[in-house]
Amino acid sequence: MVRPLIAVLNGPNLNMLGLRQPDVYGRTTLDDVEQICIQAAERLDVAIDFRQTNGEGELVSWVQECRNRARGIVINPAAYGHTSIALLDALLAVDLPVIEVHISNIHRREDFRHHTYCSRAAAGVICGLGVRGYALALQAMTDMILDEDDR
Template structure:
């Protein structure tokens, strides 16, 4: 049974109340519940973690090796600043999908640069909370030899 890790970075704990015009009104707990339901229906394992601390995210990426088959990462603002996250992803040799609720390419210019993209399998952005389900499907397709 495949196992996935979904990591969420800084400020995602505030979903539902933080800039709802950008990020929507769905909470991170709502997203986690939907992902867990989808995982159960697909018969896959799933762990879910949110942290506002870069080091915690790094440790989770390192710990995923040998435990999970792939990672879905919404690194939030760390996407645009963290060489450390990029290096951790490259080091663990697990497929990673970069995920964003908003379309980072249609926002402020500083959000257009991603340090995650060069080491990610792909990027999903702009689909709000639905992006998590899309990322699960895409990662499973990859793991099963599809995409």
């Protein structure tokens, strides 16, 4: 049986995890986050496609590619969540379940970070739980896929 594919997409500056503002984001690197996701995916019996880009257009293209190849999207849009209507439009267009992840609690930070366009397309948002949020999002996405399969 083919394992369902979940895209785990990461936006700008997440390649700097562990170096950039460790007081906010911790010392865990993006490679560490990928390993957390791989381990969670193995435990959940799903496949993942883990990617990061600093380019808004590339992120939009990756979301669009998910339409016919993935069962769901876990996305940390980073700053694009607060600015990108194009990313929101892409998430809405693919007609897939989406879970938005933020490592920090965006509601305890600057006012401009309190709103994300992507959350409008998301079934759920996980923020403030550090990199653990990725594993939680994969668990929730797997549950949503299984619920859909049971219908």
